[in-house]
Amino acid sequence: MSQDIRINVHHLTRVEGHGNIVVNVRSGKIEKCEWQVPEAPRFFEAMVRGRHYSEVARITSRICGICSIGHTLASVKATEAALGIQETEQTRKLRTLLKHAENFDSHVLHVYFLAAPDLLGAPSVFPLVPTHGAVVARALNLKRLAHEWGSMIGGRTTHPTTALPGGFSKWPTVKEMRLMRDRLVAVEGELAATLETVKALAPKIPPFARPTEYMALHSDQEYGLYDGVIQTVLPDGNKATYAVADYKKCTNEYLIPQSTAKWTKNRIDAYAAGALARFNNNHGQLHPNAKQAAEALGLKAIATNPFLNTVAQTVEIVHSYHESLRLMDELCKSGIKDEPLQKPTRYGQGAGATEVPRGILFHEYSYDTDGMCLGGNCIIPTNQNHANIQQDFEALVPTLLAQKVDEKEMELALEMLVRSYDPCISCSTHFLDVTFVR
Amino acid sequence: MAKPKVAFFDFASCEGCQIEFTNFGGPAFLELLNHVDVVEFREAMSEQTKDPLDIALIEGSFTREADRARLEEIRKRAKIVIAYGACAATGGINALKNHTTDYKDFVYQKDARMPHLDSSQALPISAAIKVDYAALGCPCNKYEVLQILSHLLHGKEPVVPTFPVCVECKRRETVCRYAEGDHCLGPIARAGCDAPCPADGIPCEACRGLVEQANEAAMEKVLMQRAGFSKQRASDKSRMFAANCRADTVQEQKQ
Numbered sequence: 209m210s211q212d213i214r215i216n217v218h219h220l221t222r223v224e225g226h227g228n229i230v231v232n233v234r235s236g237k238i239e240k241c242e243w244q245v246p247e248a249p250r251f252f253e254a255m256v257r258g259r260h261y262s263e264v265a266r267i268t269s270r271i272c273g274i275c276s277i278g279h280t281l282a283s284v285k286a287t288e289a290a291l292g293i294q295e296t297e298q299t300r301k302l303r304t305l306l307k308h309a310e311n312f313d314s315h316v317l318h319v320y321f322l323a324a325p326d327l328l329g330a331p332s333v334f335p336l337v338p339t340h341g342a343v344v345a346r347a348l349n350l351k352r353l354a355h356e357w358g359s360m361i362g363g364r365t366t367h368p369t370t371a372l373p374g375g376f377s378k379w380p381t382v383k384e385m386r387l388m389r390d391r392l393v394a395v396e397g398e399l400a401a402t403l404e405t406v407k408a409l410a411p412k413i414p415p416f417a418r419p420t421e422y423m424a425l426h427s428d429q430e431y432g433l434y435d436g437v438i439q440t441v442l443p444d445g446n447k448a449t450y451a452v453a454d455y456k457k458c459t460n461e462y463l464i465p466q467s468t469a470k471w472t473k474n475r476i477d478a479y480a481a482g483a484l485a486r487f488n489n490n491h492g493q494l495h496p497n498a499k500q501a502a503e504a505l506g507l508k509a510i511a512t513n514p515f516l517n518t519v520a521q522t523v524e525i526v527h528s529y530h531e532s533l534r535l536m537d538e539l540c541k542s543g544i545k546d547e548p549l550q551k552p553t554r555y556g557q558g559a560g561a562t563e564v565p566r567g568i569l570f571h572e573y574s575y576d577t578d579g580m581c582l583g584g585n586c587i588i589p590t591n592q593n594h595a596n597i598q599q600d601f602e603a604l605v606p607t608l609l610a611q612k613v614d615e616k617e618m619e620l621a622l623e624m625l626v627r628s629y630d631p632c633i634s635c636s637t638h639f640l641d642v643t644f645v646r
Numbered sequence: 647m648a649k650p651k652v653a654f655f656d657f658a659s660c661e662g663c664q665i666e667f668t669n670f671g672g673p674a675f676l677e678l679l680n681h682v683d684v685v686e687f688r689e690a691m692s693e694q695t696k697d698p699l700d701i702a703l704i705e706g707s708f709t710r711e712a713d714r715a716r717l718e719e720i721r722k723r724a725k726i727v728i729a730y731g732a733c734a735a736t737g738g739i740n741a742l743k744n745h746t747t748d749y750k751d752f753v754y755q756k757d758a759r760m761p762h763l764d765s766s767q768a769l770p771i772s773a774a775i776k777v778d779y780a781a782l783g784c785p786c787n788k789y790e791v792l793q794i795l796s797h798l799l800h801g802k803e804p805v806v807p808t809f810p811v812c813v814e815c816k817r818r819e820t821v822c823r824y825a826e827g828d829h830c831l832g833p834i835a836r837a838g839c840d841a842p843c844p845a846d847g848i849p850c851e852a853c854r855g856l857v858e859q860a861n862e863a864a865m866e867k868v869l870m871q872r873a874g875f876s877k878q879r880a881s882d883k884s885r886m887f888a889a890n891c892r893a894d895t896v897q898e899q900k901q
């Protein structure tokens with residue numbers, strides 16, 4: 209039977225930002241299959257020009273409301289690289305703890321509110337309030353806890369106030385840190401329940417595989433999240449590393465008409481960033497409890513099903529939770545002191561990278577001798593995933609056609625695929641639209 | 647009686663104000679759902695409707711003519727429109743580029759003329775449609791949003807402070823940034839946030855916009871004399887969040 213399909217999802221729901229899915233199939237032949245990004249462009253790289261180095265992270269944090277902690281940290285790291293500032297050990301620990309808070313917070317939001325409804329056959333979390341009230345309440349409480357944990361260090365989680373080039377402007381007390389640690393310990397049962405929820409839903413994750421290149425930060429010290437060098441792994445296990453300063457050599461941005469966001473590629477036509485890419489690169493360095501979680505959820509490196517990104521996020525929720533308990537213990541033991549901001553030792557150009565929940569993030573700035581910004585460049589994880597999503601579409605649509613799925617089923621599968629990347633389109637500029645033409 | 651229908655919409659923004667809505671925790675969030683029906687919220691739900699709305703919360707700036715029709719459609723459906731966060735209320739951070747003309751070339755270079763990249767000045771949504779109330783700030787203060795909603799549900803007029811941020815610092819007993827050798831826009835910045843930034847050791851950047859008849863010239867002088875800013879830096883300082891509130895911009899937009 210020859211199929212005609214026309215999908216045109218304008219402004220995909222349950223993703224951050226705006227994206228369209230367009231698929232046209234005539235007599236079983238695919239005429240168009242596009243992932244489009246129509247988000248209104250916002251020109252941040254131009255906005256930072258002429259601003260003082262102390263203001264730049266405050267501006268670029270506004271690229272994204274969900275990963276504003278990550279943007280702040282990538283920005284202060286790039287500015288510190290440009291100004292020859294070394295972070296202290298305490299600053300490094302506090303920033304890492306702040307990063308874990310964001311990772312936990314954002315993954316809880318995605319797993320429970322954005323991804324789970326598809327697996328439960330619901331259009332959103334709201335109809336689940338009467339039927340799955342305890343699960344929704346658990347999700348809201350974990351989200352609230354992560355918000356307060358991040359706020360304890362960053363001042364707030366949406367556009368943090370205290371993380372600055374050179375250190376922090378305010379520090380939590382050991383007492384506050386202890387109380388937060390106790391609150392984390394108190395939700396250990398809710399964490400186990402989260403694993404059970406995901407485990408129960410996992411069989412509903414569509415089977416699909418498309419090997420690609422996976423890019424993430426890698427560090428010899430820890431599972432790459434706050435800091436590291438750039439590493440990519442191919443499906444055959446072949447790894448390559450790049451210095452953060454050379455990020456342009458492995459991102460190779462380009463612009464195409466179906467997107468207001470720039471796209472990227474490296475060793476092959478497209479690569480993936482995000483929790484699954486981090487897992488595929490660095491799974492050996494996960495916290496033992498997170499390794500157990502991966503095993504319990506059946507996640508094995510190198511995982512090539514993009515739908516499993518949500519499972520990798522769940523594994524990282526466990527990792528960030530236990531790593532944070534360890535860091536909190538260390539900080540409580542060593543004490544937390546007020547440290548004056550480290551001052552610039554030079555003025556030039558520098559790049560910084562960190563992992564945000566959705567993948568590797570690069571910022572780069574240059575400064576004049578008055579510390580005023582001459583220009584900047586930001587490469588956001590969702591942009592790095594656009595080309596990979598497009599390639600997934602091109603592989604998934606023929607597979608679904610062969611399975612004789614109908615238009616609605618195909619539309620849902622493509623929407624779920626995009627959601628599994630947890631895209632942040634206002635970050636990338638904005639993204640998603642599926643259309644089938646008959 | 648049916649619960650009032652509330653919907654969220656987004657334009658050019660980071661969608662962080664919508665995220666703030668998920669930070670209330672279980673009890674407050676679930677209690678709110680006892681009083682309103684959230685019928686549309688693209689970032690969190692797939693349900694959509696064409697029904698009339700009681701309250702529309704709109705996040706994001708009006709940056710391209712193509713968005714005007716969508717804004718007008720929302721206005722037609724909604725009894726009350728709330729500009730939700732700085733981007734919608736004043737243009738916010740997006741307006742930081744408004745005084746420049748080469749931003750498109752700078753970001754997209756040789757591709758800058760591709761038609762889908764069209765974008766003009768970042769304006770508050772009130773430049774396209776009538777706005778009834780505003781939840782100011784970047785991000786908006788989530789408790790103020792609850793208060794505005796609560797007032798509206800009870801048929802009361804929400805009260806949003808018009809005094810400067812300095813008042814709130816004094817009330818919290820926060821040491822002045824100038825006394826710490828720093829700078830601050832608190833004297834001309836509109837309050838209502840409870841001044842979290844100076845309390846966290848950083849300057850107020852006036853993310854809620856400027857007070858009425860702000861003495862911008864005096865502010866510039868203070869920035870130069872007390873914080874050692876150059877004339878240029880002092881003059882550009884308030885562009886970060888308040889570009890559309892400055893007297894020079896207001897004048898230009900009138901012409």
